[in-house]
Amino acid sequence: MKRTAPKTRSITVSDVARAANVSKATAARVLGGYGVVSDTIRADVMAAAKTLDYRPNELARSMTTGRSGIIGVVVGDIENPFFSLAVRGISDAARAAGFNVILANSGERIEMEKAAVRLLIGKRVDGLIVTPSESRDISHLRDIHRSGRPLALLDRALPDLDVDTVTVDDRCIAMQATRILADAGHRNIAYVTAVDAEGHEYRDLGQIYTSSVRERIDGFLTVCRDAGIDRPERYVRLGATSPDQTRRVADKLLSGPDRPTAILASDSLIALEIFRVIRQRGLRVPEDISLITFHDADWTSVTTPPITVVDQPVYALGKSVAELLIRRLKGETRPPERLILPTAIIERGSVGPPSNRKP
Structure with missing residues (x-):
């Protein structure tokens, strides 16, 4: 037996x-x-x-106390070093205050974001930190706010939602980065972003529903127009959503007869693929193409030449947004805060004057 x-x-x-x-x-x-x-x-x-x-027994405790001791976090892309470092800041602040974190990835898709929010609420999280993938459909975020469960926004503000928010001034810093390129003499400047739109071609800001990207493109175009650059929007490239897609975007951008002499990349993953394509095409940075990227990723300082970057306070963004949420969870009642953290540009060796060499 x-x-x-x-x-x-x-x-x-x-x-x-x-x-x-x-x-x-x-x-x-x-x-x-x-x-x-x-x-x-x-x-x-x-x-x-x-x-x-x-x-x-966490479930039993949450039913008894009404608290789970868990913060839910929804970000756009956990493979992106920007979000990885921001989540580290969130986790460190949460742990110091006695909270755990459950992380969900939206893939920058609104339906996945809504599903992640539903999942986390089902897990009885005490509060949520969300990086909203777009600003036109925020009904799920309004529902969180109305329920009384604290909500805070990371990196992307929503003017129509009055909750704690921590961002940088994306428009201002994009203007500064673009001005460096314009002051170096560039008149064919491209901006490349992962955000996509119907038809995959940029027409106007009304297509862009991610607030931080909209502000960056607005800043980029403002400086280009102030510098007398004709139709700068023709060099805005959307849809760099993966390494393969980014390489296709970069190849097409650099193969034309009027290729740009400078590129501003919206994140370090995009910049890395652009850098590879530049090298594969036998071009040089900055002699043939100048390059600036958002986010001071590790690789940007060890290339030849090292890359000029927009140095965002990524860890501090995560830590600050978690601290604001935790204060709510501990019972503080006060008007919502909108923190804008300072950002700097680290100038290295990837910007030079435009080349006279023909494509």
């Missing part, structure tokens, strides 16, 4: 209470982190929990 192994019984709050010689209610207060007990009793209960290897 086959024997079945005895089931291992989970250690309960009652077990810890008996071992510590306190009531179950007292043990629950200590283990749940709420209520008031003496330091001696707290030490006794925690020692008993450690000896018994007590592991809290």
Whole structure:
């Protein structure tokens, strides 16, 4: 006759209470982190929990206290170093305050973002941090806000949603980066972004529903027009959504008779693929093509030449937005804050005057 192994019984709050010689209610207060007990009793209960290897039932605790101790986070692309570093800032701030983090990826698609929000709410998260993929459809975010569950926005502001938000001044910093290229003498300047639109071709800002990208393109075009550049929008390229697609965009951009002499990339993943295509086509940075990218990724400082970058305070963005949310979770009531963190440009060796060499 086959024997079945005895089931291992989970250690309960009652077990810890008996071992510590306190009531179950007292043990629950200590283990749940709420209520008031003496330091001696707290030490006794925690020692008993450690000896018994007590592991809290998070679902049961959330049903009892109304809190899960979890923050839900939805970002656009977890493979992008920008979001990876921002999430590290969120996680560090959450851990320091006694919260855990559940991370979800929207792929910059609104339906995936909505599904991620529904999933996290189903997990009974206490609050959410979201990087909204677009500004035209925010009904799911309004629902979170109306429910009373705290919501904070990372990197992208929504003027129509009055919640805590942490961003940089994307328009201003895009203007600064573009002005560096224009001041170097460039008149054929391209802007390449992962955001796409119907038809895959840029026509006007009304196509762009991601707030930070819209502000960057606006800043880019403003400086180009101020510099007397004719029809600068013809060099705005959309749809660099993957390494393969970015290489196709870059190949097409650099193969034309009026190829740009300078490129501003919207993130370091795009810039890396553009840099590769430039090299593969036998061109040089900055002699043939000048290059600037948003985000000071590790690779940008070790290439030859090193790449001029928009140095965004990415870790601080994540840490700051988490701290704002945690203050809400701890009961602070105050008007929503919109923090704009300072951003700098690190000038390296990837910008020079336009080349006179024919394509």
